Amino acid sequence: xxxxxxxxxxxxxESSPYLLQHAHNPVDWMAWSTEIFQxxxxxxxxxxxxxxxxxxxxxxxxxxxxxESEEVATYMNSHFINVKVDREERPDVDHIYMDALQxxxxxxxxxxxxxxxxxxxxxxxxxxxxxxxxxxxxSWMDVxxxxxxxxxxxxxxxxxxxxxxxxxxxxxxxxxxNNNISIGNTEEPLATKEELxxxxxxxxxxxxxxxxxxxxxxxxxxxxxxxxxxxNYYINHHEASMxxxxxxxxxxxxxxxxxxxxxxxxxxxxxxxxxxxHFEKMLxxxxxxxxxxxxxxxxxxxxxxxxxxxxxxDFLDRELANEAGGYYAALDADSEGVEGKYYTWxxxxxxxxxDPLIVQDFCAYYQIKEEGNWEHTNIxxxxxxxxxxxxxxxxxxxxxxxxERAKKIRPALDFKIxxxxxxxxxxxxxxxxxxxxEEKYKxxxxxxxxxxxxxxxxxxxxxxxxxxTKGNKKAYAFLEDYATLIQAYIQxxxxxxxxxxxEKAKKWAEYVQIHFLDEESIFYYYTAGYQKDIxxxxxxxxxxxxxxxxxxxxANLFYLGNVFDQPKWIYQAEQMIAQMKKMILxxxxxxxxxxxxxxQWAAGxxxxxxxxxxxxxxxxxxxxxxxxxxxxxxxxxxxxxILMTIGKQNTDNQYFICMNKTCSEPIGQLNEFLAII
Numbered sequence: 001x002x003x004x005x006x007x008x009x010x011x012x013x014e015s016s017p018y019l020l021q022h023a024h025n026p027v028d029w030m031a032w033s034t035e036i037f038q039x040x041x042x043x044x045x046x047x048x049x050x051x052x053x054x055x056x057x058x059x060x061x062x063x064x065x066x067x068e069s070e071e072v073a074t075y076m077n078s079h080f081i082n083v084k085v086d087r088e089e090r091p092d093v094d095h096i097y098m099d100a101l102q103x104x105x106x107x108x109x110x111x112x113x114x115x116x117x118x119x120x121x122x123x124x125x126x127x128x129x130x131x132x133x134x135x136x137x138x139s140w141m142d143v144x145x146x147x148x149x150x151x152x153x154x155x156x157x158x159x160x161x162x163x164x165x166x167x168x169x170x171x172x173x174x175x176x177x178n179n180n181i182s183i184g185n186t187e188e189p190l191a192t193k194e195e196l197x198x199x200x201x202x203x204x205x206x207x208x209x210x211x212x213x214x215x216x217x218x219x220x221x222x223x224x225x226x227x228x229x230x231x232n233y234y235i236n237h238h239e240a241s242m243x244x245x246x247x248x249x250x251x252x253x254x255x256x257x258x259x260x261x262x263x264x265x266x267x268x269x270x271x272x273x274x275x276x277x278h279f280e281k282m283l284x285x286x287x288x289x290x291x292x293x294x295x296x297x298x299x300x301x302x303x304x305x306x307x308x309x310x311x312x313x314d315f316l317d318r319e320l321a322n323e324a325g326g327y328y329a330a331l332d333a334d335s336e337g338v339e340g341k342y343y344t345w346x347x348x349x350x351x352x353x354x355d356p357l358i359v360q361d362f363c364a365y366y367q368i369k370e371e372g373n374w375e376h377t378n379i380x381x382x383x384x385x386x387x388x389x390x391x392x393x394x395x396x397x398x399x400x401x402x403x404e405r406a407k408k409i410r411p412a413l414d415f416k417i418x419x420x421x422x423x424x425x426x427x428x429x430x431x432x433x434x435x436x437x438e439e440k441y442k443x444x445x446x447x448x449x450x451x452x453x454x455x456x457x458x459x460x461x462x463x464x465x466x467x468x469t470k471g472n473k474k475a476y477a478f479l480e481d482y483a484t485l486i487q488a489y490i491q492x493x494x495x496x497x498x499x500x501x502x503e504k505a506k507k508w509a510e511y512v513q514i515h516f517l518d519e520e521s522i523f524y525y526y527t528a529g530y531q532k533d534i535x536x537x538x539x540x541x542x543x544x545x546x547x548x549x550x551x552x553x554x555a556n557l558f559y560l561g562n563v564f565d566q567p568k569w570i571y572q573a574e575q576m577i578a579q580m581k582k583m584i585l586x587x588x589x590x591x592x593x594x595x596x597x598x599x600q601w602a603a604g605x606x607x608x609x610x611x612x613x614x615x616x617x618x619x620x621x622x623x624x625x626x627x628x629x630x631x632x633x634x635x636x637x638x639x640x641x642i643l644m645t646i647g648k649q650n651t652d653n654q655y656f657i658c659m660n661k662t663c664s665e666p667i668g669q670l671n672e673f674l675a676i677i
Contacts (some may be wrong), residue, residue: 026073040118055280200232202616212251263311387556434623497616
């Protein structure tokens with residue numbers, strides 16, 4: 001019997017898998033709350049805020065090296081109020097202090113370790129610190145002692161530094177807006193096809209024409225940039241844009257970032273060839289990749305994209321789906337304490353598990369070497385045409401490896417269900433249904449939304465939660481949650497013809513206007529006005545791994561403004577684009593979701609409308625086409641709240657193409673309508 005049971009800190013009462021990972025550290029961790037500030041003030045100690053997430057490899061490393069050390073923990077407990085935050089549970093906290101770190105050091109990442117005054121204002125920070133100083137990186141104990149020394153003897157300097165940093169954070173976002181642009185009093189168009197061509201060319205300036213994607217390692221999928229290239233191809237017939245978009249997806253699918261055995265994508269590649277991923281698998285990455293793959297399939301009809309879409313959804317349903325509905329957040333990069341161990345193979349393992357007659361060909365196709373192709377082991381990837389690897393005998397070999405892999409110790413599951421990430425998945429399922437016409441994807445999208453409404457909505461007080469972890473609902477929903485929720489409702493209406501989804505989208509757009517809109521009535525804060533446990537309210541404008549919530553709201557306002565004849569919403573969307581235009585044109589790789597809205601104005605917005613009992617049955621034929629700048633409303637009956645449906649009810653199918661509040665003569669033949677659009 002163990003006489004000394006493991007230490008347990010206050011995180012044992014949390015639901016986040018990441019926080020629970022640290023519940024038995026000897027560090028006396030606390031979760032984020034207003035209590036931490038009161039305690040820091042009372043004890044006159046600085047706050048050590050450590051932010052990470054469950055699938056973060058270097059978070060695990062620092063935990064093993066430092067946070068599990070009793071010597072380190074004793075010092076931390078004596079001199080600091082120690083706080084752990086799951087960045088996915090509280091992205092608002094992460095955004096604030098990541099901005100502070102980037103202002104201090106010019107870089108960021110996780111784990112994010114930052115030191116705060118008792119009032120929550122930051123004064124020093126960094127990312128990973130080793131247990132022993134190395135390569136111009138101080139040891140963790142050296143950092144702790146230096147901070148304690150400064151807090152004891154140079155407090156006035158730290159207060160001044162923290163004030164300057166906090167003011168800087170408050171200004172981030174504002175600096176990127178072009179506040180001198182206004183619209184409404186000029187005949188100059190908001191966006192032109194020529195400007196769209198400029199955006200496409202600037203995105204391509206950063207293109208890797210050999211391996212696809214953009215820039216050097218580490219390489220992220222940058223799905224919004226690829227989608228922007230597809231729009232430039234669609235509007236300006238720019239062949240190079242389409243070629244690089246397709247090249248990028250092909251190279252990712254060939255690479256190790258794609259799981260050739262089980263489907264699904266890892267978060268990013270550590271090299272330019274997409275060979276060696278950082279093995280964590282995130283729901284939002286896969287949702288965004290499914291969306292762009294659906295568009296690629298609509299454009300090219302390449303069978304390979306269909307296969308990857310199907311395999312990726314199978315992976316998500318198998319490994320990230322909640323039994324009752326909804327999708328979990330992520331799978332860890334590590335298993336048995338080793339990054340990628342679950343996904344990699346020795347040459348001997350490959351030989352032992354597949355038909356000896358094909359070992360040589362299989363290994364040649366997937367770049368498998370006796371000495372290993374990555375850290376003495378092998379990642380399956382190929383430089384050959386993917387269709388060439390779809391032989392029946394190779395398929396049998398992959399299934400055998402899949403069975404053998406399932407016997408290994410699996411990576412840990414982050415079982416948080418995050419509203420915004422699930423909304424992105426609903427959007428992706430809608431897009432997949434549109435591209436492939438598979439009814440099961442439409443049904444899955446509907447069922448997922450029903451689960452979110454049932455399990456993340458507070459009906460009594462009329463707001464959504466950000467997360468649900470095994471029934472434990474945490475954090476007020478953020479702007480990204482509501483923005484993607486509205487977009488998911490729009491996409492659900494498109495694929496079903498059910499205008500009730502549009503009514504829900506309108507309801508939550510009105511909610512966002514009340515609780516998130518800034519003082520100038522143009523952009524939105526990331527947090528609602530009723531949330532009080534943060535030092536400032538920020539505006540997020542930059543498109544990162546996920547789209548800027550303001551950019552998504554811009555698209556929502558424009559779409560819903562046209563649907564419900566709300567000129568104020570259309571005008572606000574135009575103001576948003578006008579103020580962001582300079583950044584969109586100069587830095588399109590960083591604002592490419594914004595650029596997709598920009599392309600709406602450049603292309604001209606068309607409304608495709610059909611109202612009648614049989615109208616929804618035609619939806620799959622329309623959605624099979626790549627129509628990025630169209631409002632699609634095929635519904636069974638007129639809706640008095642949606643003007644464009646009034647007067648179009650007909651027992652015989654009639655189709656209308658409308659633009660600038662003017663509709664074409666009714667088109668009676670489906671083939672003619674499809675040919676025109």
